[in-house]
Amino acid sequence: MRKLLRKIFLVDLIEGLLVTGRYQHPKNICTEQYPAERPKVAERYRGAPRLNNHPETGETLCIACNLCALACPEKLIVVGSERNEQTRRKELTTFTYDLSRCMFCGLCEDACPVEALELTQDFELAGYSRAGVIWDRQMLEEGPRPTRYKH
Ligand code: SF4
Numbered sequence: 417m418r419k420l421l422r423k424i425f426l427v428d429l430i431e432g433l434l435v436t437g438r439y440q441h442p443k444n445i446c447t448e449q450y451p452a453e454r455p456k457v458a459e460r461y462r463g464a465p466r467l468n469n470h471p472e473t474g475e476t477l478c479i480a481c482n483l484c485a486l487a488c489p490e491k492l493i494v495v496g497s498e499r500n501e502q503t504r505r506k507e508l509t510t511f512t513y514d515l516s517r518c519m520f521c522g523l524c525e526d527a528c529p530v531e532a533l534e535l536t537q538d539f540e541l542a543g544y545s546r547a548g549v550i551w552d553r554q555m556l557e558e559g560p561r562p563t564r565y566k567h
């Protein structure tokens with residue numbers, strides 16, 4: 417009889433809805449409200465590559481040694497350089513990084529002797545075209561500029 421009454425008055429359904437209702441308070445919401453709220457990225461996260469410039473002179477730190485390209489198991493880095501006839505040093509001309517093939521292992525970053533190449537905490541790497549994920553020197557130096565949404 418008790419069971420029948422519970423069914424008639426939808427007691428189970430109401431109890432379920434009460435449980436759901438209790439968890440609607442904002443303090444119980446665990447879902448990250450991205451992109452309105454940006455997540456905290458771990459300090460050692462390996463994200464978008466960056467080709468660093470000297471903070472004062474603005475000149476590239478890269479000495480075009482090609483070690484990053486050799487260290488990459490995917491062979492996705494192409495370093496272009498030319499010899500400066502006066503200083504007899506190699507100078508960086510182009511730098512291409514195919515992000516679509518990168519597995520963010522960090523071997524290129526570790527191989528760089530002058531800390532010019534860095535995998536940063538930037539994680540928003542989505543693009544609208546395949547060509548867009550092949551980054552050139554300018555893109556690597558400036559870094560990605562994702563849209564920042566506000567609440
Ligand atoms: S992170 Fe790994 S896969 Fe990506 S470019 Fe560097 S070495 Fe290659």
Ligand code: SF4
Nearest residue numbers: 478479481482484528
């Ligand atoms: S290893 Fe560093 S310095 Fe050498 S080419 Fe790569 S980014 Fe430039």
